[in-house]
Amino acid sequence: MDFRTLDQQLIDGTWRAGSLGKELVDRNPYDGSQVAVFALADKNDVDAAYRAAERAQAEWEAVNPFAKRAIFEAAARYVESHTEDITEIILDELGGTRLKAAFEIGLVLDIIREAGTFPLRMDGQILPSTIPDTENRLYRRPVGVVGVISPFNFPFFLSAKSVAPALGAGNGVVLKPHEDSPITGGTLLGKIFEEAGVPPGLINVVVAEIPAIGDAFVEHPVPSVISFTGSTEVGRHIAEVAGRNLKKPILELGGNSAFIVLADADLDLAVDAAVFSRFTHQGQICMSANRVLVHGDVYAEFTERYVAKVRSLPVGDPHDATTVIGPLINQRQAD
The missing domain is CATH 3.40.309.10 (Aldehyde Dehydrogenase; Chain A, domain 2)
Incomplete structure (x- = not known):
């Protein structure tokens, strides 16, 4: 498959154009050639994506754990059967070498397979109680919907590292990839899990520029968790916005x-x-x-x-x- 054709938003199980009225030209960093053109998303698209994830998550939580695991196994098979095509889009969109592509694809397969074990690990505990003839019970439950913001450098893996575990734990996801890697860090993962059989709307991908959506991605009332991988400066801002809105930020930031x-x-x-x-x-x-x-x-x-x-x-x-x-x-x- 030519993954350059994944040039649309994935919202509520439908591939469609964004509503901003502005285009993003995705270019090959080596020769400047056009990889894809996206009609960018706006705040209304972000809202639609989060609402879709919220609806689909209720359905997904009720799916039996063995059926969930089978979907992750199907996702891994899809990656394996499309390794060369995925390599090509990593080369074209990111300028990554073949060695880097092979390494990244291997990491994605590992995290998908690991996340596929999560549905069977959502266990609990029974603890003593101070009240006679009673017991305390602890259960693992999904948080609901997770918003994911991924970077450009290892986008296939760093998106999958947040998306796959979130899905495996029973959550819905809205993914916003970096503008320089909208396919490798975004729509490619949407396609993989769509083909694997997740419910429509469980994973949504919005390709947007920050000036157009501002803090709406973090402030939206639906997500309980915001996962961000990127610079320390942006991570600090996301933590502040998430904190003001009582959301849990998960941050992987720059190093020295x-x-x-x-x-x-x-x-x-x-x-x-x-x-x-x-x-x-x-x-x-x-x-x-x-x-x-x-x-x-x-x-x-x-x-x-x-x-x-x-x-x-x-x-x-x-x-x-x-x-x-x-x-x-x-x-x-x-x-």
Whole structure:
């Protein structure tokens, strides 16, 4: 399947255009070619998506756990049977290399399969009571609807990491992918779970720009939880808005990771690991090694080897199997 055709909103089980009256051109970051064009969503579309998820969640909660698990197994089979097509959209939309695509697809399969065990793990406890002839019972219950905001760097996995467990625990989901990865981080997951057989409206995908929807995605009365992966600055704002509206924020934010090389380090291993950490997906990862701290006794030798290793990395078209360094996601990141 050509996943570039997933260029619409998924709301209440229907693929349709957004209502904003403005288009988003999704471009290949390597050559600037057009991948897809989306008619963007507005606040009314966000409302429709949340209302649909709320309705569908009531139906989903009543589905028996073995049937739910079967749907996750079907979702994993769909990913496996479309691995090459998914690889192509990761290359085209993200500028990720084939190695990065394979790694990301593997992570998605793992999280879908793990989430598929959740329906059979929604257990409870019986605890002692201070009142004679009574007992306290604790039950696991879905929170209802989860709003998910995902980033551009590992969008297929980082969207799935929030979406699949939420569905597995019995919740409905509204997913807003990053504008630079609307397919890989959004509509692709909607298609996978739609094909696997979730009830219509259980997973919704709204492709929107923040200026058009503002804080409506977080402030909406339906979702109980907002899951966000992205920058610390935006995460802080989402936490504030969620807190004011008594919603639980789940945040995975930016890092400033250190890589430390001691005097007795294996320098070949240290150089390979440091370069891998810093330059995987062009360094567009929250846990990339932003600071390399090297003991003075080996600093000169490490630096010489590190620079030589970096200069040897093949740069170019992600479709070329030998490419290690592809493009940055957009001009703003490059600048």
